[in-house]
Amino acid sequence: MAERLLELRQVWKVFSGVPVLKGVDFDLAPGEIHALLGGNGSGKSTLMKIIAGAYRMDAGEMRLLGRPVRPESPHAAQALGIYMVPQEPHVFPHLSVRENLAMGLALGPRPLAEKLGPLLEGLGFEVDLEEEAAFLSIAQQQLLEIVRGLLRDARVLIFDEPTSALTFREAEHLFDQMRALARRGIGIVFISHRLGEVMEVADRITVLRDGRVVLEDAARRLSPHDLVRAMLPDTAASDEEEPAAAPRRGGAPVLEVRGLSSEAFHDADLTLYPGEVLGIAGLVGSGRTELAEAIVGLDPHATGEVRVGGVPLPRRNPALCQAHGLVYVPEDRHAHGIFLDLPSLHTMTAGILPRLGRWLLDRRREEAVGRRFVELLNIKLTGLDQPAGTLSGGNQQKVVLAKALSTQPRAVILDEPTRGIDASARRDVYRLVRSLVRQGVGVVLISSELEEVVELADRVLVMHKGRIVGELRGPEISLERVTEASFGLPLKEAS
């Protein structure tokens, strides 16, 4: 066996009782580009953070050139020659490029210039070193991070989804640079969601699923479909749930979006009819949440047309959308959806205060609304005045849903409605979605859990790299097809 640059054996990592890595082996040869793949939550980011010193493993061993190492901090990992190019480059926007590069290095101006010159030339990093770093493009910021790593004599470079914010041409340029670095004997770990580019640059591919290595082979022996199959959960074929009793669909659309664009997504069209669940599937970073936020007017720079209940809303905000019958239930309920320290009731009725009295609140009506939703959603609390922050995650989510539904919307956008909640609460949320649909409400369901989309949705839009790349209907919706489209593989014709 060739000499191993980096070697990990039987790595375990547990977060608050939940194992995230379950005995992972991983290695890297000098001059090799080793791609690491896996769906959301497969453990690949955790593994990389262990290598880069941001996390410490709970069990297992790590060797660098045969020597056991255990970096205690990112800085310690850098001293060992391991540098992680983060997904979001860490630049100091108000310092010059040169200062950004020199930061943290004990090098005088002259030795720095001597070391920097050939590096910059080799990478084709054409930028004014005295320019403020805030003016660099994302691609240039990434190059800056690469140069930082090389200035630290890195032997292992880790790229965490480096292309997620790059254009096609910028990505091609980055791949050329990765190949050039590999030729110089640097080992590269490449994390990506995009199978096409993985097949293009990687020498070897490892697939993680649920904290375990499920596939590891030379890239030339693998096809994109092998990779997708490896990433799918074992229970991919299970399809037990009740067949969605023909929803009351039809009538005029409750939500129409035409040509909506922003920084994170481009030219999105969608139409939502009453009584249907429209799933939006896609990987983290594909632009789903940004699309939802733009629809309800949270991104002032988005361009395009949005109609709610047939009414065009060129200048939107969430309150206006709600007034027209569209509510958005955000992904991060703690940051955007709930008053943690206030009585749960206050969150539930926050959207309908004007209906509860003109100046003074009618406490009895308010409590009646609260009790209705506690029953409807099966919310478990000691009383309506229990602070929402003391509820379990599932019940918090139900309180947030009650807030949205108390406004009696025609259309609801649910962003990751079941993230971080337990199985029974999840059932309740699913039940709620089905009952909404029966009442003729249109539901847009955004979820990273493709199983959830497959189970609930009547139609599925798949997003990839900021574009809606396909639509699946009824019987066409399967876990495999949604997964393939999410990873950017072309959709096969319906058979």
Added chain:
Amino acid sequence: MRVSRELLVTGLLVALILLTALANPHVLQFKSLVEILNASLTLVLITLGEMFVILTRGIDVSVGASAGLAATVLGTVLNLGWGLPAAIGAALATGLAAGAVNAFGITVLRVPPIIMTLGTLGIYRGLMRIITGGSWIENLPQSIKAPNLWHFLGVPFFVWVTLAVLLLTAWVALRYRPARYFYAVGDNEAGAYLLGLPVRATQFLAYTLAGLFAALAAVVFTSQIGFVSMNAAEGYELKAIAANVLGGVSLTGGVGTPLGAAVGALFMTAVHSMLIFLGVPGVWDNAFAGVILLLVVFADFRLRRSLELRRRQARIQGEPAGGEAR
């Protein structure tokens, strides 16, 4: 080329003086200009200290109290018969200690800066009264008042001292490599940590420097007025923050220069002086300074925002988010 805030405020300062001169030409006399400078020294020094804290994205509202405490120690030990150098040493040590206590609470005990320094603001003011029993310190020896009367080329000694301190600070901030840490920590704390910068040590140093500069200011104003009141330097914490903002030191950290901070402080005091020259009653001072601060900051904010907006829109239109062509 962007107009730097330092230039903008310097230009405004010159305009302010010239406008005042239209109404009252006396303002342009050498003596008047020197007097304006002399009156600004306390605020300039406190502002420079505060600048280090704001650069790291922190805040210190105890600097006025630290200055008051240092002045109290200075006056007390002078009246106990200490020599001038020893007394100044004691005052500077007091400021250093006051800053270090803030630094310890913020970087080691992790108390949020505003809360920590609000607490010590009360403590330091309280200590002043405990030390003196609540009365002013008067009858200071001549030795402390003398330096205020020294002149060189017609300019008071303390103006030269402050200028030297300013130039030293500016040189350090520009040239001394670890001084860049203040900017880096304030600009992107997580990034600074990942690159192995001493984040907490930098923050510790910033608050300690704020205390030291406050003590320096205490020595200057005690010499200038010749007694120590229990309200000495009261309100200077907010003036120092305002002067920094005016001079282009961003409250969100990482942006600003010592020269900008100093010009901001000079401008703040010059507004007061100009109102005197214009014969405007002193009761208008604070309101006037507040309005000017808001105007400058608002104009600057609008300018930056429109630039940012144009950049973002260019990005959306110029580049489809996907680029799917493979």
